[in-house]
Amino acid sequence: MSDQLLQLLFSGLTLGSIYSLIALALVTTFNITGVLNLALGEFAAIGALLAISLYATGMPLIAAFILSIVLVAIMGGVLERAAIYPARRASGLTLIIITIGLSISLRGLALLIWGTDTYSLPAFSKGGPFFIGGAALNPQSIWILGLAVLTLSLLYAFFELTYAGRAVKAAVINRTAARLVGINPSTVSFWAFVGSGALGAAAGIFIAPVTMTTYDMGFMLGIKGFVAAVIGGLSNVGGAVLGGLLLGVLESYSAGLISSGLKDALAIIILLAVLLLRPQGILGVLGERKI
Amino acid sequence: MDRFRCLMKIKKTFLWPAAVLLFLALPLVIDSNYLISVLIVIGLYTIIVQGLGILMGYAGQVSFGHGGFFGLGGYAVAIMTTRYGWHPVLALLAAIILPGLIAAIIGRPTLKLRELYLAMGTMGFGILIHTMFNEAGELTGGPSGIAGIPYLTIGGLTFDNDIKFFYLIWAVVLLVLFGINNLIRSRVGRALRAISESEHAAETAGIDTGKLKLKAFIFSALLAGLAGGLYAFYVTFVSPAPFGFNTSVQFVLMAVVGGLGTFLGPLLGAALVVLLGELLRWAIPLVIPGAGGEYEIIFFGLILVVLMIYRPEGLGAFGKISKSPMEKTPAASDVGLPESG
Numbered sequence: 001m002s003d004q005l006l007q008l009l010f011s012g013l014t015l016g017s018i019y020s021l022i023a024l025a026l027v028t029t030f031n032i033t034g035v036l037n038l039a040l041g042e043f044a045a046i047g048a049l050l051a052i053s054l055y056a057t058g059m060p061l062i063a064a065f066i067l068s069i070v071l072v073a074i075m076g077g078v079l080e081r082a083a084i085y086p087a088r089r090a091s092g093l094t095l096i097i098i099t100i101g102l103s104i105s106l107r108g109l110a111l112l113i114w115g116t117d118t119y120s121l122p123a124f125s126k127g128g129p130f131f132i133g134g135a136a137l138n139p140q141s142i143w144i145l146g147l148a149v150l151t152l153s154l155l156y157a158f159f160e161l162t163y164a165g166r167a168v169k170a171a172v173i174n175r176t177a178a179r180l181v182g183i184n185p186s187t188v189s190f191w192a193f194v195g196s197g198a199l200g201a202a203a204g205i206f207i208a209p210v211t212m213t214t215y216d217m218g219f220m221l222g223i224k225g226f227v228a229a230v231i232g233g234l235s236n237v238g239g240a241v242l243g244g245l246l247l248g249v250l251e252s253y254s255a256g257l258i259s260s261g262l263k264d265a266l267a268i269i270i271l272l273a274v275l276l277l278r279p280q281g282i283l284g285v286l287g288e289r290k291i
Numbered sequence: 292m293d294r295f296r297c298l299m300k301i302k303k304t305f306l307w308p309a310a311v312l313l314f315l316a317l318p319l320v321i322d323s324n325y326l327i328s329v330l331i332v333i334g335l336y337t338i339i340v341q342g343l344g345i346l347m348g349y350a351g352q353v354s355f356g357h358g359g360f361f362g363l364g365g366y367a368v369a370i371m372t373t374r375y376g377w378h379p380v381l382a383l384l385a386a387i388i389l390p391g392l393i394a395a396i397i398g399r400p401t402l403k404l405r406e407l408y409l410a411m412g413t414m415g416f417g418i419l420i421h422t423m424f425n426e427a428g429e430l431t432g433g434p435s436g437i438a439g440i441p442y443l444t445i446g447g448l449t450f451d452n453d454i455k456f457f458y459l460i461w462a463v464v465l466l467v468l469f470g471i472n473n474l475i476r477s478r479v480g481r482a483l484r485a486i487s488e489s490e491h492a493a494e495t496a497g498i499d500t501g502k503l504k505l506k507a508f509i510f511s512a513l514l515a516g517l518a519g520g521l522y523a524f525y526v527t528f529v530s531p532a533p534f535g536f537n538t539s540v541q542f543v544l545m546a547v548v549g550g551l552g553t554f555l556g557p558l559l560g561a562a563l564v565v566l567l568g569e570l571l572r573w574a575i576p577l578v579i580p581g582a583g584g585e586y587e588i589i590f591f592g593l594i595l596v597v598l599m600i601y602r603p604e605g606l607g608a609f610g611k612i613s614k615s616p617m618e619k620t621p622a623a624s625d626v627g628l629p630e631s632g
Contacts, residue, residue: 036407087600092406093353097547098599100355100540105592112586219536223418226411265422272415275408276400 003134008256009249010132014141014210016248017148021203022225023232023240024155025196031172031235033189035084035095039103040200041222045215046110047072047201048208052119061124069201076197080190088186103222110215121208144206151202152241159237168192172237220264227271311465318454327453331525333558333565334460335518340545340557341467342514347543348551349475350507351487352402353410355539356417360390360512362424362534364519369437369529370430379443379524386520387513393420394512398505417539424531436530443524456525463521464558467514472554483507487552515542537588544595550604564591 022040029037047068054064083098090098124143129136158165170178171188179185204213204221211217228247232239247267255263318327339361346352364386371382401412424431431437442451443459450456474480485493486500493500523529541564549560571587 036411083596083600090599090603093410094599094603096407096410097543098596101592101595101599103592104537104540105589105596108586108589108592112589230411262426265419265426268415268419268422272412272419275404275412275415 004256005253006133006135008252010135010137010141011256012249012252013245014144014248015207015252016228016245017145018203018207018221018244019224019228019247020241020244021148021151021199021206022221023228023244024152024237025199025203026225026229027232027234027237027240028168028172029192029196030229032168032175032185032192033084033088034092034175035099035189036092036226037193037196038096038099038222038226039079039106040196040225041218041220042103042106042110043072043076043197043200043218044204044221045213045218046075046106046204048121048204048213048217049110049114049119049215050201051205052121052208052213053114055121061122065205068205069198072201073194073198076200077190077194080193084189084193085186088189103218107216107218110218114215116215119208119213121205121213123209138210140209144210147202147206151199164191172235220267223271224267227267227274230271230274315458315461318457324453327457329565329569331453331456331460333562334457334464335522335525336542336545336561336565337464337558338460338467338518338521339511339515339542340549340561341464341471342511343542343546344549344551344553344557345471345474345483346507346511347546348553348556349480349483349487350504351490352504352508353543354413354417354508354511355410355536355543356413356415356420357511357515357542358534358536358538359417359420360394360515361519361522361538361542362420362529362531363390363393364516365523365529365534366424366431366437366519367516368520368523369440372441373437373439374430379441380445383443383517383520383524386523387517390512390516390519391509394509395505398508399501402501402504402508414536414539418536421531421535424534431531434531436528438528440523440527440529442527443521450524460521460525463517468554468558479503479506484552540595541591544591547595547603548598567591567594 022044026037026040029035029040050071051064051068054067055061059067079102083102084095087095087098123138123140125139127139129138130142131137159169160166167178167183168188168191170181171183171185175185178188204218224247225244228244229240231243231246232241234240247270250270251263251266254266317330321327339357343354343357346354367386367389368379368382371377371385372379377385397416401409401416404412424436425434427433442449444450448455450459475483482493482498482503485496485498486503490500519534545560545564546557547560548563549556549558553559567590568587571590575586
């Protein structure tokens with residue numbers, strides 16, 4: 001029994017780290033621009049599908065991986081200029097409807113290009129599972145966790161050590177004040193979308209080897225990233241990461257111990273519970289101002 | 292000048308009944324089941340968007356969960372008629388009441404949320420309801436749904452073909468249209484509009500905004516349920532697919548396209564979106580060989596984006612009720628006749 005619990009913890013953390021990455025991109029963009037980018041899940045799906053298609057052309061896996069991230073980052077930037085920038089003075093609700101529109105169109109576009117088939121990317125390395133305390137841990141899980149930790153560390157270094165990173169952080173903490181000290185919100189917004197394109201694509205590619213990759217996988221992925229962000233309080237980067245891990249583990253236990261059909265509903269139930277009972281987030285203390 | 296006003300008045304009084312009569316004569320002229328079925332679908336969506344329009348345009352609250360209420364209505368009819376053998380009229384009543392009840396339960400806490408939190412909360416409920424249709428296999432038939440729903444019979448009249456349904460649906464649309472027209476001009480309507488202008492100001496003026504928003508939410512759920520019930524009787528089959536998040540987005544799209552807070556906005560929005568969908572379904576395979584009609588969703592997304600950027604107030608420029616009671620010139624209201632709308 002404890003073996004199984006450990007096993008479920010591993011798979012929960014693996015999945016959760018993906019949610020963390022998406023939640024992180026959501027929270028960063030939201031606090032900089034006031035836009036809750038509901039198309040983020042679509043960025044992940046298109047990132048994964050692009051990497052799979054590029055790999056299928058005979059490109060090495062690592063090249064397909066990087067090229068796909070770059071392409072989706074560019075897509076993120078283009079979408080920001082085309083759809084978010086012109087409406088930057090609109091209400092939050094108008095902006096959220098815009099990102100919903102974008103996500104629908106991107107999903108349709110993915111359907112047009114890749115059809116309804118299921119794709120899969122080979123695991124990043126070969127070899128059988130490792131055994132830790134009786135639980136099997138497959139190499140891809142280690143890759144996912146490792147890459148997620150690496151990405152988070154890089155982001156942390158970016159936010160803390162570079163000038164641009166600190167400008168973004170300032171914009172996250174207080175948009176108006178950041179503007180007063182000369183940080184251009186429109187530029188930061190643009191780069192936030194480029195960055196969330198890259199992050200989303202990376203998240204999608206990381207899990208491509210362990211899930212079935214379809215044109216519509218982004219919808220649930222985006223919602224779960226959002227749930228993770230809401231658990232963390234929507235204005236708290238650290239909370240978003242923890243929220244993602246928590247959601248992943250909860251999902252894994254509920255699917256493993258109760259019923260797998262419950263998995264997707266659980267995220268929604270958590271979302272509603274947090275929204276209705278504790279809108280400042282379970283982990284956050286800062287998020288009250290926007291409710 | 293007075294004579295001109297008088298002429299306008301006559302024109303206004305006769306224009307609408309004439310337009311309605313002309314419209315109702317359509318099935319006699321149109322000899323195409325396809326066109327009639329398109330008109331029925333427009334009517335069904337209009338009923339939902341009318342309710343959503345009250346919620347969004349007047350109470351100022353968005354809902355991304357009305358696909359779920361629409362589905363609850365459809366499933367209420369399907370389950371009550373096929374599993375419990377209820378009379379269709381009773382089942383249709385259940386289809387109205389059930390979503391209303393659910394809305395009353397979830398509405399109070401949900402409507403405390405604002406803007407995007409409200410959007411996400413309603414979206415959550417919509418997805419949860421949709422998941423339930425898929426997962427509660429014994430009750431809902433799972434992904435394959437429930438077939439064999441009987442036709443609607445009201446006092447010996449069986450609605451078993453498209454033309455009969457056309458008249459049924461559009462009679463409901465007109466009823467709702469006139470009901471809402473009266474509602475908006477009443478005390479409740481003015482209070483609702485006050486909320487959409489400024490909730491704080493409305494509260495200061497002594498309006499119980501929470502209660503009114505809840506009423507608008509329940510009202511819109513009732514209408515979505517009614518449309519869902521009628522839909523189930525029309526297609527005699529329900530499955531989870533048409534009641535998902537995309538449907539909810541489409542309803543919001545219709546409400547926004549038609550113009551929020553306008554008299555004919557819901558009708559205009561539903562008609563434009565449905566007709567555009569049909570057009571795309573026909574045109575896309577011509578432009579992209581081998582492409583199926585499902586790609587229309589790309590264009591819906593793009594239209595939503597472009598519209599929200601450039602015309603967030605929608606396309607319904609005429610028939611704007613929200614201003615008319617205030618803008619009435621003294622001469623017109625001195626006549627003392629009830630407004631014909």
